[in-house]
Amino acid sequence: MKLIIETKEGDFTAHYSENGLSKLDFPTAGKTRAQIAAKETEVSPQVSHWHELTIRALQDALAGRQPRMLPPLDLSAGTDFQRRVWGALRRIAAGRTRSYAEVAAGLGQPKAARAVGSACGANPIPVLVPCHRVLAANHHLGGFSGDINWKRTLLAREDVEVVEG
DNA sequence: TAACATTCCGCGC
DNA sequence: GCGCGGAATGTTA
Numbered sequence A: 001m002k003l004i005i006e007t008k009e010g011d012f013t014a015h016y017s018e019n020g021l022s023k024l025d026f027p028t029a030g031k032t033r034a035q036i037a038a039k040e041t042e043v044s045p046q047v048s049h050w051h052e053l054t055i056r057a058l059q060d061a062l063a064g065r066q067p068r069m070l071p072p073l074d075l076s077a078g079t080d081f082q083r084r085v086w087g088a089l090r091r092i093a094a095g096r097t098r099s100y101a102e103v104a105a106g107l108g109q110p111k112a113a114r115a116v117g118s119a120c121g122a123n124p125i126p127v128l129v130p131c132h133r134v135l136a137a138n139h140h141l142g143g144f145s146g147d148i149n150w151k152r153t154l155l156a157r158e159d160v161e162v163v164e165g
Numbered sequence B: 001t002a003a004c005a006t007t008c009c010g011c012g013c
Numbered sequence C: 001g002c003g004c005g006g007a008a009t010g011t012t013a
Helices: A032-038 A045-062 A080-089 A100-106 A113-121 A148-157
Strands: A002-007 A010-016 A021-025
Touching: A002 A045, A010 A045, A021 A045, A045 A148, A080 A100, A080 A113, A100 A113
Parallel strands: none
Antiparallel strands: A002 A010, A010 A021
16 A cells, blocks of 8 residues: 655655555655556555554654654564664664664674674664664765765765765 | 665874 | 775675
C-alpha cells in the first residue's frame, strides 16, 4: 500500500505493510502524477491512521523538530545488523550527531564503522530514522546514498554545524 | 568475491 | 593545516 505525503520539499511516498510504515521515498521529479493516481485504492482505517501519524512526524522532522509520535515501523526487510544500526540511529536526538565509528562502538563493534555506513545506506525510512545525523570523523559531512543535499538540508534545519569534505 | 554513506597513518606541500 | 594514497575493517548481494 503506497500513499503520498505532500510537503514543501516535494511529494514523499510512504509504503505500508500489515505491520506499519515499511518504506519512505524522497520526492523524485516527474513521478508525482502517476503516484497520486496510484493512491486511489481503498485504504483501511488502520493504514489511514498510520498515514496521519507519518504525515505529522515527517513535517516535524523536516522542520528540525523531534516528532512526538511515530507510526509503527516495519523494518523486517533488514538484516539483524541493519536493524541494530537503525535502532541506534533512532536514539540520536534532533540536533545531535554521532560518527560512524561512535555508532559502531555503541553496538559493541568498534571496527565496524564502514559496515555502519553501509547499513545507513540501506535504511528504508530516511528522515524518520535519522540516517542523516551520522557524520564522518570530527564532523565531516561524509556520504549519502541519495542526493547529498538532503543530508545538508536536514542537518541545517537542526542547526548542526558540519565540516564540508 | 567485490563493493561500500569509514578511519587511520604517512607522506608532501 | 589540507589533500592524497593505501591498508584494515564488517556486512551484504
